[in-house]
Amino acid sequence: MFARSAVVAFVALPLLAQTSFAQTCTRTYTVQDGDICDGISAAHNVSTYQLAVVNPSIDSECNNLQSGQSLCLGYEGEDCSTTHVVQLGDTCDDIAQTYGFNATILNNLNPQLDAQCDNLYVGEVVCVANNAAVPSPPAGSALPAATIPATAIPANPSATPAPTSAAAAAASSAASGDDDDDDSDLPYCDEL
């Protein structure tokens, strides 16, 4: 996690240096009754991460939105407005490939995604603008949007370490060494 944050800080620094340190909102949105964070994000092309970082008053499960509240959707110079709404079965590699880059770049744009990409969830909104500047994670606190909300579904249930029968079946099939495509794609899982 430290390494990933450091990369993001490195990428964002040149842009921060050019812009003023007072952060100006390029876009705002007034919360309506019934809004949820990822619904706002999807409708306005704001990543889940960006919405959380620029609105630190929103709680981690997005349960405290108030109708009439004004939200900042992006900071000047670090506003990613090209987004993808995660679908069931999406992987970080798939998403990155679709938009013409790789998972490393996707992680820079969406620093809350873990290295295995197993906290990606259905309905999450990810920034997919190659090399866009995005806001840095807040110093000294947890990465916003890094945990799958209690009501959300992982994009890749089999990638999540959970004691489900599907995961157990996948694990035992991997252990038995059959050579289906999924297993042979994993570089370090041979010869266990």
Ligand SMILES: *[C@@H]1O[C@H](CO)[C@@H](O)[C@H](O)[C@H]1NC(C)=O
């Ligand atoms: C969001 O992005 C899509 C795809 O580029 C575009 O069609 C749509 O107009 C955008 N919506 C807003 C609110 O910017």
Ligand SMILES: *[C@@H]1O[C@H](CO)[C@@H](O)[C@H](O)[C@H]1NC(C)=O
């Ligand atoms: C991802 O793409 C960037 C930019 O092209 C490149 O510098 C980086 O090495 C790539 N990362 C991987 C793991 O291929």
